[in-house]
Structures are given as structure tokens and as C-alpha cells.
Amino acid sequence: MHPPGADTVLVRHGDVNTKSNRVKRYMEDVLAENLEALLADRSVPGDVERRWNRPLVHTDEAHVEAATDAVTDAFGVVSASPVLTTSTEKDEILETLATTARKRYDGGSFAVDARRADKRLPYGSDDLAREGGTAIWEAVEDEFEPEVDLDDPDLTFGVEVREDFAFVYLESVPGPGGLPLGAQERVIAMVSGGIDSPVAAYEMMKRGCPIVPVYVDLGDYGGVDHEARAMETVRTLSRYAPNFDTQVYRVPGGEAVELLVESMEQGRMLSLRRFFYRAAETLAERIDAHGIVTGEAVGQKSSQTVQNLGVTSRVTSLPIHRPLLTRDKQDIVAQAREIDTFTDSTIDAGCNRVAPDRAETNARLEPLLEAEPDGLLELAEEAARDAELVEP
Numbered sequence: 001m002h003p004p005g006a007d008t009v010l011v012r013h014g015d016v017n018t019k020s021n022r023v024k025r026y027m028e029d030v031l032a033e034n035l036e037a038l039l040a041d042r043s044v045p046g047d048v049e050r051r052w053n054r055p056l057v058h059t060d061e062a063h064v065e066a067a068t069d070a071v072t073d074a075f076g077v078v079s080a081s082p083v084l085t086t087s088t089e090k091d092e093i094l095e096t097l098a099t100t101a102r103k104r105y106d107g108g109s110f111a112v113d114a115r116r117a118d119k120r121l122p123y124g125s126d127d128l129a130r131e132g133g134t135a136i137w138e139a140v141e142d143e144f145e146p147e148v149d150l151d152d153p154d155l156t157f158g159v160e161v162r163e164d165f166a167f168v169y170l171e172s173v174p175g176p177g178g179l180p181l182g183a184q185e186r187v188i189a190m191v192s193g194g195i196d197s198p199v200a201a202y203e204m205m206k207r208g209c210p211i212v213p214v215y216v217d218l219g220d221y222g223g224v225d226h227e228a229r230a231m232e233t234v235r236t237l238s239r240y241a242p243n244f245d246t247q248v249y250r251v252p253g254g255e256a257v258e259l260l261v262e263s264m265e266q267g268r269m270l271s272l273r274r275f276f277y278r279a280a281e282t283l284a285e286r287i288d289a290h291g292i293v294t295g296e297a298v299g300q301k302s303s304q305t306v307q308n309l310g311v312t313s314r315v316t317s318l319p320i321h322r323p324l325l326t327r328d329k330q331d332i333v334a335q336a337r338e339i340d341t342f343t344d345s346t347i348d349a350g351c352n353r354v355a356p357d358r359a360e361t362n363a364r365l366e367p368l369l370e371a372e373p374d375g376l377l378e379l380a381e382e383a384a385r386d387a388e389l390v391e392p
């Protein structure tokens with residue numbers, strides 16, 4: 001809900017504020033570009049202005065909520081509010097609170113949350129909260145029986161006073177937090193179309209890393225729907241990054257899977273992981289990416305015991321980032337729903353089972369290498385060279 005007449009969105013970022021001024025300026029520029037791209041991609045009119053650690057989006061009242069929704073999808077944004085702008089004069093702020101209350105208060109408890117950035121102003125945030133509360137009360141007492149509740153109010157009137165302007169708002173919509181996308185270098189994101197890998201990719205994006213999605217085509221063991229699922233999740237992720245290239249590298253893995261199914265029982269899934277990581281490493285070197293992201297979590301599957309993760313990781317000297325390493329499945333599923341990749345991930349893929357009947361849970365490198373078919377890693381390097389770039 002926005003105050004009547006609100007035509008601006010106040011954007012708050014968090015981790016960017018912990019940086020030195022030079023880095024902060026750079027990151028704010030990156031964030032501003034991303035905000036503009038999100039607004040344009042969603043056809044929401046809005047001009048981004050960078051001001052006092054708080055970007056502002058100027059739009060019109062009809063679009064102020066859509067603009068808020070768009071900017072709270074930007075990585076680096078902690079929250080955003082549709083705001084009404086006033087001068088820093090206390091009387092004008094109080095009058096704005098009273099007018100807002102007359103139009104938006106509908107009974108129940110309320111509170112005023114006031115902040116003041118400029119300590120030189122002749123009033124403090126406590127004065128503003130107290131006098132603002134009185135102004136609101138007086139504005140609505142004829143019609144309602146207002147009640148102040150500072151702990152759990154039904155409606156909070158926010159006031160933020162900056163150097164030149166003050167802002168009045170009624171809600172703070174949470175964003176993902178993190179750092180602006182593009183503030184870090186890019187990484188390869190291995191996407192299988194399962195529930196976990198898109199969430200893992202999203203988590204890296206949230207820390208500022210653009211992703212290069214990689215899907216390994218499992219040949220007869222994968223299938224059209226398996227690939228469609230992976231592509232769909234990347235398409236959903238790309239909505240958060242409209243100004244970044246999210247084309248997918250499709251690595252042909254059918255030959256390797258067949259070789260593994262024919263020649264290996266124990267440890268098959270681990271050698272398949274080794275194939276994935278070596279292919280990803282080869283590709284990363286070619287396109288200058290700086291790590292490999294997977295959706296693995298300790299103990300989530302038999303292939304993901306700490307021994308197995310340790311052994312499979314040794315096929316590459318690139319870091320394998322596993323942002324979901326310690327997360328519970330329920331929590332990952334909840335996040336997949338929140339970021340909208342859950343439904344894509346649960347399309348029935350109808351693919352054949354690559355896993356053998358008996359899963360290896362306690363891998364050791366030497367025996368695994370002995371059991372692994374010769375030439376598997378060369379096949380991975382070749383597959384990476386043959387990878388095609390496809391639109392998700």
C-alpha cells in the first residue's frame with residue numbers, strides 16, 4: 001500500500017554500504033543499471049536517480065507499486081518503499097502524515113517509525129515519532145478509535161528524513177539483499193533442472209556473480225523434457241537479470257553416460273560428476289569464468305556424502321561453489337517457490353535412470369580412478385569444446 005500521491009520508490013541497499021566510498025560508488029552504478037534494466041524489461045516507466053546511498057525511482061502513482069515490485073527483484077536491494085516526498089520542515093511532514101492517515105488508515109493499531117539521516121535538523125527522530133503519532137491520531141479520531149502499538153502495529157507510518165527531502169511511506173517490501181549483479185566476476189552454474197541447482201545459481205547471483213548456465217545433455221538418458229525443465233528454470237532466473245546474457249551452454253554428455261552405464265557399477269554417479277566438473281572446468285577456461293556452482297548439499301543424496309563431495313571435487317582445480325551445502329531440503333524448496341523456479345523443476349522429466357542399484361557413499365579416489373573407464377575425462381574436455389550455446 002502506498003500513500004496517496006506517491007510517485008517515487010525509495011530503494012535501500014545493505015552490503016553495498018559496508019564498502020569504501022570508491023567501491024560503493026562503483027556498486028551503486030552497477031545497481032542503478034540493473035534497476036533500469038528491470039524496469040524496462042517489465043515495461044514499468046521509471047527514472048533511476050542515485051542519491052545519498054539511497055537510489056530513488058521516479059515514476060507515477062499508477063506505476064509506483066509495479067516499480068517497487070520490480071526493484072525488489074534486484075540483487076543488492078534490501079527493501080524498497082513507495083514514498084510521498086515532502087520537504088524536511090517538520091510541520092509539512094506532520095501534515096503529510098495526517099493526510100495519509102485520513103486516506104489510508106482504516107481502524108486498528110498504528111505506529112510511526114521515524115528516521116533522520118541529517119543530525120543537524122532542529123528535531124530528532126523521537127520528536128517526529130511522537131508528534132507524528134499525535135498528528136495521525138487527531139486526523140482519524142473522529143471516525144475511529146485509534147490505538148498505538150509500537151511492537152506489532154496493524155499499520156506503520158514510515159518517515160525517513162534525508163538532507164534535502166523527507167519521505168513518508170506505509171510499507172517496506174523486502175528485496176533479496178546481497179550485492180548488485182555484476183559486482184563480481186562470472187561463474188559457471190551447472191543446472192540440471194532439478195529443484196536445487198536453480199536455487200544455488202540464484203544464491204551466487206545474489207552475491208553479485210553473473211552466471212553462465214551449463215546443462216549436460218544426457219543423451220538417451222535425459223530427453224527433451226529433461227532439457228526443457230533446465231531451460232525453463234534458466235528462463236525464470238533470467239527475469240532477475242534482464243541485462244545479462246543467460247544463454248545456456250549445452251554440453252553433449254550422452255556418449256559419456258552410455259560409457260559409464262556399460263562399464264561401471266560402483267561409483268558410476270561419482271564418475272559422472274567428475275565428467276561434469278571437468279567439462280565445466282574446460283569451458284570455464286575458455287570463457288573466463290571463475291568457479292563452478294552446483295546444487296549439492298551435504299548428505300542430501302547418496303552421491304553427496306562428504307567423502308563423495310571430497311573425491312569428486314578433486315577432478316578440477318577450480319573451486320566448486322556449493323551455496324546450498326548446509327541447507328535443509330524444505331528450506332530449499334521454500335526458496336525455489338519464492339523465486340519461482342519450483343514449478344519448472346517439477347515438470348515430469350521422464351528420463352531414464354543412470355544410477356546403479358547400489359550407490360557408493362564412501363568413495364576413495366584410487367579405487368574410483370581404477371574403476372573409471374579410460375578416456376572419460378578426455379571425453380569431458382571434448383564435450384566442452386563441442387558445447388553449443390542455446391537460448392533458454
Ligand SMILES: Nc1ncnc2c1ncn2[C@@H]1O[C@H](COP(=O)(O)OP(=O)(O)OP(=O)(O)O)[C@@H](O)[C@H]1O
Nearest residue numbers: 190191192193194195196197214215216294295296
Ligand atoms: N544434466 C546436468 N547438467 C548440468 N548439471 C547437472 C546435471 N545433473 C546434475 N547437475 C549438477 O550436479 C548437481 C547434483 O546433481 P544431482 O543429480 O544430485 O541433482 P539433481 O537432483 O539432478 O538436480 P538438483 O540438484 O538441481 O535438484 C546439481 O545440483 C547440478 O548442479
